[in-house]
Amino acid sequence: MTADRFAEKLLAWYDRHGRHDLPWHHNRTPYRVWVSEIMLQQTQVATVIPYYRAFMARFPDVQTLAEAPVDDVLSHWSGLGYYARARNLQRAARSVMDDFGGKFPQTREELESLTGIGRSTAAAIIAQAFGKRAAILDGNVKRVLARYHAVPGWPGQTSVLKQLWEHAEAHTPDERVRDYTQGIMDLGAMVCTRSRPACSDCPLQTGCKAYARGETGLYPGSRPKKVRPEKTTWMVILEDREGRILLQRRPPSGIWGGLWSLPELDPAYGAEELQEACEQNLGVDCGEPELIGGFRHTFSHYHLHIQPARLDVTGQSTVRDDAQHKWLYRHEALALGLPAPIRTLLTNPEQAALL
The missing domain is CATH 3.90.79.10 (Nucleoside Triphosphate Pyrophosphohydrolase)
Known part of the structure; x- marks a missing residue:
């Protein structure tokens, strides 16, 4: 399947089965998209939604977040875990106010200069908020691409990550990039799941190498086990x-x-x-x-x-x-x-x- 066919099939699936009515899809501003992307790091959509709504009600824009007491920010994050995300969110909000005049930057380099924003999160903001072409590679996307291309190894390894980024860049279309990025995240979350993937419902089944080999359970590779003290x-x-x-x-x-x-x-x-x-x-x-x-x-x-x-x-x-x-x-x-x-x-x- 060519890169265009990959995107074409994915978009057709997204139109029928994807998530189109998430809270951050409404009044889609860079700020609202950014907050959602940070909350969704290592946290499932269903868990995030009530926290996101409460957070937006209290901190409706970047200036409000930048000027809020840190205890207020942390109290609205309580229960989401990984609390460094909340502290980094406020630091980045202050940087947007101080360094960018309150306007969200639109380039990957500028976005990555903000605390807590890496390459994939920056790309997601660019695609979702501004509708510009940018390849994402969150956990769900890594799983889809690792299986589709049968990329061996743990995605935390530099060599494996490099291959996955190359595939992500190759498959990202020039048109409908906003729908594509949401679609590939949805596919990983809803169909190409970590365990018991619903391969019979997958629009990419025909070209998936892991499926063809009967080895979906082998991809992506597991993190080397370490005994927790x-x-x-x-x-x-x-x-x-x-x-x-x-x-x-x-x-x-x-x-x-x-x-x-x-x-x-x-x-x-x-x-x-x-x-x-x-x-x-x-x-x-x-x-x-x-x-x-x-x-x-x-x-x-x-x-x-x-x-x-x-x-x-x-x-x-x-x-x-x-x-x-x-x-x-x-x-x-x-x-x-x-x-x-x-x-x-x-x-x-x-x-x-x-x-």
Whole structure:
């Protein structure tokens, strides 16, 4: 199948079966397209839609996002995960305001100068927002092309990625590029899925080398397996006489960067040492701890075993509200940007233990 026939067949399928009514398809501005593309990185469309609508309602344009408090941005991202995306989104918004006079750049080079935008995301913005020809290569597209051309190896390898980009460039048409880019993403998400692809419904079945060989499961190649290390931490819910809970802001880099979370204590402490540990490490006098069911949360590079404990503040506390600490009622805490497991822990501890 020639490059033109590939695009022709894909577009015909998209016209009949593709997604034409996603929220970012309406009032299609570069800003709205950009936010959707960042949210869709490593997150499925169905999950993104409610977050996107709420985000747009609060931050309807790039200036509003650039000028918003970071806690407000993170609170609207809470639950989507990969929180560096939210921080990078706001940094890029500020760059658009400061470096481009509030107008979104239209070239790949300028777009890639913005924090959090790589080659494929820049191309998606160019195609979807401006209708200009640009080849994309997100996870869904990599899977379609790897199978269609039987490209061996893990797409994270430079040599494999280079081949996939060459195929992406070759297949991208000059016309209807907006529909084509949406169509090939939809095909990967809806038909050419990671497991059990619906090959009988695929418009590209005739030319697909992996299908012809009965080897769709081999493409794309898997990431080399690495054993995730296991880490453990205490997380303490310190509640004062007024019913307020102590939250700490996490460092800007690392897991849950910049979000508010519960204070952590070294797992070397035993349960009977938590009162003393809170006094020594947090400056808070507490009663005896009430242990809550622990749970494990998995990050991309390690597993974290979280053992929560609740302690009543019985005496004086040296901790005052500042840039890194806040005493908040639960409803106030839940309005902030919190990691999803911490939000669940504060609202439904029993459910957190099942995570």
